[in-house]
Amino acid sequence: MARSNKPMVWSLFAAGGTVAAFVMPVLMLLTIMAGYGQLTDSLGYEGMKSFASGWMGKLFLLVVIVTCLWHAAHRARTALHGLGLRADKAVAVIGYGIASLGSLLAVFYLLRI
Amino acid sequence: MTQRTVELSILRYRPEEDDKPWFQTYQVPCDEDWVVLDAINYVKDHLDGSLSYRWSCHMAVCGSCSMMINGDPALSCKTFIRDLPEGPVRIEPLANFPIERDLVVVMDDFMEKLQRVKPYLIRSTEKPLEEGQHLQSPAELKKFKQYTLCINCACCYSACPQYALIPEFIGPAALTLAHRYNQDSRDQGRDEREDVVASNEGIWDCSFAGACSDVCPKHVDPASAVQQMKIASTVDWFMRRLGLGGGKS
Secondary structure, three states: OOOOOOHHHHHHHHHHHHHHHHOHHHHHHHHHHHHOOOOOHHHOHHHHHHHHHOHHHHHHHHHHHHHHHHHHHHHHHHHHHHOOOOOHHHHHHHHHHHHHHHHHHHHHHHHHO | OOEEEEEEEEEEOOOOOOOOOEEEEEEEEEEOOOEHHHHHHHHHHHHOOOOOOOOOOOOOOOOOOEEEEOOEEEEOOOOEHHHOOOOOEEEEOOOOOOEEEOOEEOOHHHHHHHHHOOOOOOOOOOOOHHHOOOOOOHHHHHOOHHHHHOOOOOHHHHHOHHHHHOOOOOOHHHHHHHHHHHOOOOOOOHHHHHHHHOOOOOHHHOOOOOHHHHHOOOOOOHHHHHHHHHHHHHHHHHHHHOOOOOOOO
């Protein structure tokens, strides 16, 4: 039997799961706090903009966005199959397509900062 | 000893006379220390000799008496009646397997999959007898010992939502046994097993629901074995793409 090519998407899914579990809750909390003006200046708009201007900041944001997008796409594919949707190919194309588009947009916008 | 009468609702199917499975109820006077298998044995001995089911050791070693008890796969010899909620106890054959007769299921698919993962030590070169034994350190043993505890009761196949959806899926117990030999320091057969393990029907049909580990009566934790193999097979995949080995594609 041929060996599967699923490791390609599974590795992004696994990385995204780890990132989503550890980093996303913190980022969500910070975002909510920012909305209520409860952040120190270093985490405010100017502070975050300067963070995203540096290469390390760009790389961090890219890894978080891209891996979480691919995690969500693969999780949705598995969940929809589990829920009884028998159109795995279409779900995969649409889900991974959105993740690819989101990844490209993330690169595009991060490079503009 | 306190005794209480428990109603057993048992799924019956005798292919020569029943069109489809149906439930038959029995009133069983149960002792406090009885397991579900004791109650079923009481039915067979005193109430209805026509009931068919599998059992052997009565001590959670042989793996024969697995069945659905109140909807969950379990060994009937390890499930105490006093631990079940009041009311009738629903007993059915293992889910996800065809029924052969009453509580007996057809295990052929599972047996065939067990063989396909080559669950035995494979050596590329046999060590000559005069060189002595293959020594193994406690640390090397610890890597796979947990996975040797499987008794092939198939409760994990019954609980697995993916096996229910995809009959071709190799499934938890067989994959775990493959991992058991892959992790054995005496074994050299991982690349052969990967043909089955790393295929779409192998580890990649697992969605990590973890139901196999929840129901395993021997605490083998098949889900952990499958996840460890996913990581190892993913490393292989990237190594192959980079031309650094990782077995054949």
